[in-house]
Amino acid sequence: VNGIHDMGGMHGFGPVVREADEPAFHEDWERRTFAISVLAARAIEFPIDEHRHAIENLAPTVYLQAAYFERWLLGLQAVLEHRGVVTGAEVEERMAAIAAGVAT
Amino acid sequence: MDERSHTDPPSGPALRIKALESILVEKGFVDPEAIDDLIDVVENRIGPRNGAQVVAHAWVDPDYKERLLEDGSAGIAELGLSVLQAEHLVVLENTPDVHNVVVCTLCSCYPWPVLGMQPSWYKSAAYRSRVVIEPRRVLAEFGLDVPDEVEVRVWDSNADIRYMVLPIRPKGTDGWTEDELVELVTRDSMIGTSIPHDRGLNLAEDT
Numbered sequence A: 001v002n003g004i005h006d007m008g009g010m011h012g013f014g015p016v017v018r019e020a021d022e023p024a025f026h027e028d029w030e031r032r033t034f035a036i037s038v039l040a041a042r043a044i045e046f047p048i049d050e051h052r053h054a055i056e057n058l059a060p061t062v063y064l065q066a067a068y069f070e071r072w073l074l075g076l077q078a079v080l081e082h083r084g085v086v087t088g089a090e091v092e093e094r095m096a097a098i099a100a101g102v103a104t
Numbered sequence B: 001m002d003e004r005s006h007t008d009p010p011s012g013p014a015l016r017i018k019a020l021e022s023i024l025v026e027k028g029f030v031d032p033e034a035i036d037d038l039i040d041v042v043e044n045r046i047g048p049r050n051g052a053q054v055v056a057h058a059w060v061d062p063d064y065k066e067r068l069l070e071d072g073s074a075g076i077a078e079l080g081l082s083v084l085q086a087e088h089l090v091v092l093e094n095t096p097d098v099h100n101v102v103v104c105t106l107c108s109c110y111p112w113p114v115l116g117m118q119p120s121w122y123k124s125a126a127y128r129s130r131v132v133i134e135p136r137r138v139l140a141e142f143g144l145d146v147p148d149e150v151e152v153r154v155w156d157s158n159a160d161i162r163y164m165v166l167p168i169r170p171k172g173t174d175g176w177t178e179d180e181l182v183e184l185v186t187r188d189s190m191i192g193t194s195i196p197h198d199r200g201l202n203l204a205e206d207t
Helices: A030-046 A048-056 A059-067 A068-082 A088-099 B011-026 B032-045 B048-058 B062-068 B072-078 B123-130 B133-143 B177-184 B187-191
Strands: B087-092 B098-103 B151-155 B161-166
Touching: A030 A048, A030 A068, A030 B011, A048 A068, A059 B133, A068 A088, A068 B011, A088 B011, B011 B032, B048 B062, B048 B072, B048 B161, B048 B177, B048 B187, B062 B072, B062 B087, B062 B161, B072 B087, B087 B098, B098 B161, B123 B133, B133 B151, B161 B187
Parallel strands: B087 B161, B098 B151
Antiparallel strands: none
16 A cells, blocks of 8 residues: 555656755744654654554645645644544644634 | 645644643653743754764864764764764765756654754655656755766664764865865755755755
């Protein structure tokens, strides 16, 4: 069984686009997603492969449309849910509360 | 940057990571100060300069080069550079007959203790899919024309093994100090999509 992540040899993705003087991260949420993923893996003791596996299990359409660190973010949440650290509902609630300005 | 387009509103991922951070801090899994410290390490203390030091040292010290090619992780640790990842690091030597280039077709495995964070193109579907089937064409797009008589070897990184290229020392650099040599070594020359700056020849290079 192959997956969408197994990209070697696939056709049709066009030229390789490069960015001059590219920073390590483009946006603040990207650097925080990176750091929190690494620290959560240490604290909860899940191997990096579990995170990668969760990313590879994203729906193919999500995988292709999401930016790189969005895949990390969605993979991280999947691992945390699988490990019972958070529930999807809890995350949605907190997002709504932060958006409404009643939580930080 | 078509890979960065998405269907969520722009605040989507920013809001989601804020929520996860909020919950993880509240439950005591993550220390906010540790987040800032780790970001500082990644943005300011690791990067291709580390790899360049390894390359320059290998160019001036043949015994070191031998040890480095034998065991990349140990060779890097020998220079006092932090090896933050447990994965094994293999150093691939370019020669007049062989040009090496590195990819991770499955995700974006990368030797970040020596090279820093991956550039976006390394993570892109285009690079991952194409460099394994048409490496010469991809390298040409980077401005690197590999002569037909030179073999191109493409190395696919994985969870356990990360690769870094040891480029050929440019001609005309005899007698240069290690510090001067470090300046010639670019990130892309250690991925294999370029070669070190070669003053006077004006070879194509983007960083």
